[in-house]
Amino acid sequence: MTFRTCSYENxxxxxxxxxxxxxxxxxxxxxxxxxxxxxxxLVLVTQTFQHARSESERTAVCGSPGLLWWRAQLRRRNAAxxxxxxxxxxxxxxxxxxxxxxxxxxVASQYRHGLHWASWWSELVPPRVVHFLPIGSxxxxxxxxxxxxxxxxxxxxxxxxVYLASEKS
Amino acid sequence: xxxxxxxxxxxxxxxxxxxxSRPDELPMDSDAFAGFYQxxxxxxxxxxxxxxxxxxxxxxxxxxxYLRFLCASRPEGGEVTYRRYLFRIATNLxxxxxxxxxxxxxxxxxxxxxxxxxxxxRIDSQAILDPAMARLRPRERQLLWLAHAExxxxxxxxxxxxxxxxxxxxxxxxxxxxxxxxxxxxxDADRRRA
Numbered sequence: 001m002t003f004r005t006c007s008y009e010n011x012x013x014x015x016x017x018x019x020x021x022x023x024x025x026x027x028x029x030x031x032x033x034x035x036x037x038x039x040x041x042l043v044l045v046t047q048t049f050q051h052a053r054s055e056s057e058r059t060a061v062c063g064s065p066g067l068l069w070w071r072a073q074l075r076r077r078n079a080a081x082x083x084x085x086x087x088x089x090x091x092x093x094x095x096x097x098x099x100x101x102x103x104x105x106x107v108a109s110q111y112r113h114g115l116h117w118a119s120w121w122s123e124l125v126p127p128r129v130v131h132f133l134p135i136g137s138x139x140x141x142x143x144x145x146x147x148x149x150x151x152x153x154x155x156x157x158x159x160x161x162v163y164l165a166s167e168k169s
Numbered sequence: 170x171x172x173x174x175x176x177x178x179x180x181x182x183x184x185x186x187x188x189x190s191r192p193d194e195l196p197m198d199s200d201a202f203a204g205f206y207q208x209x210x211x212x213x214x215x216x217x218x219x220x221x222x223x224x225x226x227x228x229x230x231x232x233x234x235y236l237r238f239l240c241a242s243r244p245e246g247g248e249v250t251y252r253r254y255l256f257r258i259a260t261n262l263x264x265x266x267x268x269x270x271x272x273x274x275x276x277x278x279x280x281x282x283x284x285x286x287x288x289x290x291r292i293d294s295q296a297i298l299d300p301a302m303a304r305l306r307p308r309e310r311q312l313l314w315l316a317h318a319e320x321x322x323x324x325x326x327x328x329x330x331x332x333x334x335x336x337x338x339x340x341x342x343x344x345x346x347x348x349x350x351x352x353x354x355x356x357d358a359d360r361r362r363a
Binding site: 005017038040041042044045046048049050052053056057058060062063065066068069071072075076079 | 199202203206207210211212214215218219228231232235236239240297298313314317318319320342345346348349352353
């Protein structure tokens with residue numbers, strides 16, 4: 001199929017668009033349209049589509065704009081709520097991962113103590129309190145205690161930092 | 170020929186993008202929207218019905234188009250710009266719809282699914298146009314409707330569809346020749362029957 005444009009095409013398209021065809025056009029253009037296949041196609045197609053459009057518009061039954069307005073408000077509120085709660089969710093997930101990690105490390109480190117895994121606890125509290133607690137006795141692992149405390153603080157701070165960073169972005 | 174990425178909802182405005190500081194505030198007030206809706210909805214529905222060939226789908230897409238239009242941050246300009254933007258949203262929704270269910274390209278949709286099934290009383294031009302439209306590809310129907318029914322320029326169609334203006338010129342030329350041939354055939358057949 002050869003792609004060639006007619007020099008009258010723009011003029012004819014404007015006339016059709018503004019409803020000037022055929023009465024508002026000169027005899028030269030009308031004679032040209034009779035002879036030019038491309039322009040006669042343009043006239044036929046444009047007039048058919050314009051007629052179909054006006055008929056479709058005339059018979060169209062559209063819904064209520066009020067309902068759409070209300071639904072749009074609802075959607076915007078939901079979107080805003082989701083946007084606000086997203087950083088909190090991310091921070092919570094991050095904090096959960098950190099705590100799970102710390103827990104796993106803690107359990108792994110205590111595993112080597114065997115049945116006396118909580119023996120260090122008895123050194124942590126006064127002996128008379130230990131007497132009432134159902135745990136064994138032994139030496140306090142201060143390194144481990146510091147590690148756990150450090151991890152806890154780190155997890156809390158990490159969650160806070162992530163939350164603040166997400167909210168800022 | 171396609172100017173943008175084609176990953177689904179690439180050109181559909183993001184709902185989050187235009188959320189104002191107060192989420193219950195919409196950029197257009199209710200009365201202004203009602204007026205705009207009354208003026209633009211029939212044309213948009215006609216476009217969607219003619220291109221999709223399915224009035225129920227057209228109604229769904231029209232509602233979704235207006236919802237996205239209201240929720241998104243719209244471009245600067247008056248009603249003409251808003252209208253073009255609305256057509257762009259509808260065009261993208263239509264394209265996403267064709268892609269989603271069968272993972273098929275817009276141009277690969279079988280034509281028998283696209284025959285007009287509007288319950289409206291047919292007039293002569295529709296009786297001639299509908300069979301011809303049913304034999305065109307969806308992309309061709311889109312371009313023809315936007316150019317000849319809505320009167321959009323190549324540049325405006327380019328904004329709406331995401332195709333390049335040069336490509337639109339060629340596609341439109343071919344589609345116009347094709348539908349003109351089909352329309353003439355249909356007119357001749359009607360005359361012979363009469």
